[in-house]
Amino acid sequence: MTMRTAAPGDLLRDIYLAGPDGRAGQVTTNFEALEEAARVVLDPATFAFVAGNAGTGLTGRANREAFDRWRLVPRALRGITRRDLSVSVLGERLPTPVLLAPISAHTTVHPEGELATVRGAADAGVPFVLSSYASHSLEEVAAAAGPGPRWFQLYWPTDDALTASLVRRAEASGYTALVVTVDNPSIGYRPADLDHGFLPMLRGVGLAHYTSDPVFRAALPPNAGTKEVVRHWAGVTGHLALTWERLAWLRGLTDLPVLVKGVLHPDDARRAVASGADGVIVSNHGGRQLDGAAGALDCLSAVRAAVGDGVTVLLDSGVRTGSDVVKALALGADAVLYGRPYLYGLALDGRAGVRHVLRCLLAELDVVLTLTGYGSAEALGPELLAAAGPLPLP
Ligand code: FNR
16 A cells, blocks of 8 residues: 655644545554543553653653743744745755654564654655664564655664675665664663563564574574574674774765764763764663763754754654754754654554654644744744743833
């Protein structure tokens, strides 16, 4: 089944014209209700793995609070007859300022896993960032993907030959950028997952790039079972010794643009760029790593100021609505990565669920661009925002 990429505004029209009967069985359009709907269809351990945060959940709350502190101050009668959602990222024009964040092990929530996700993303015209810990290999996901850009996220292994092999495979199968995640040298302290004793990769789920990799396989006997695979994976994953100096080595491995994901401090952003990165992703991993960390949006303006205008800066962690996307762009992001909500869409209705959630986000973004009076994603700036509370007197 191939679905066309609909214009964002079509969603509202289609739903209203279909009326209440046409809506029966459809996944909710309410971003806040998505998580509860997913809780109903997922088993408790899987739901906790997706929704859970590190420690007390403070970082997750900080992500949302950072968005809530900013309010939009719209401008009227600006004659916004057309909206332009497109943005430039890494020198390429993207139809919208949204990409899918890398999330591990999609088969934990839907049997078709990343294959359904990449198809749903293509249906909505949104690029997919494939996690290092995926249930389908780089090549399988490439074969299922549409013609649009897609990126590969690297968890840097301790074995350089394996790193080089994964990067080569990403290049050979048409991924157009490399996202190196640096906020996960070891897994965060996640009480919900610990209480369930559940981490998909330790059960062999999410290791498809590794089991299909010639360098990884060469280190194992030909008939190695899940136990040996997981043991070897655990031995090459979690690179505690990494330093910025090593980024130059990775940079030298590939001509693909490199983005460093998981940066909050402006000095780290500068360091990433000085080490050869083409951009940074301001992120705290959705609150899953360090408890008590700063909200990602709270760090965005400082990171943008540190690297200047010419460097790609993306943001994730806590983006839920069209207004959130607008706030991130107004504070200096070129685009955002959308995380958990699309995984809830996948859990609820596979490919169609991913497409639906993305269409909802883009429809709301389209509406917000009209209602703010800005009209174009690239026209957004901090003058659209005010801190919550009364405006200063003119
Ligand atoms: C993630 N994230 C993540 N990041 C990454 O670089 N590689 C990965 O494999 C994963 N895996 C992963 C699994 C799950 C279940 C979640 C929820 C998240 C982090 C992800 O890319 C992104 O930073 C967060 O999802 C952003 O937070 P929100 O907006 O989804 O809350």
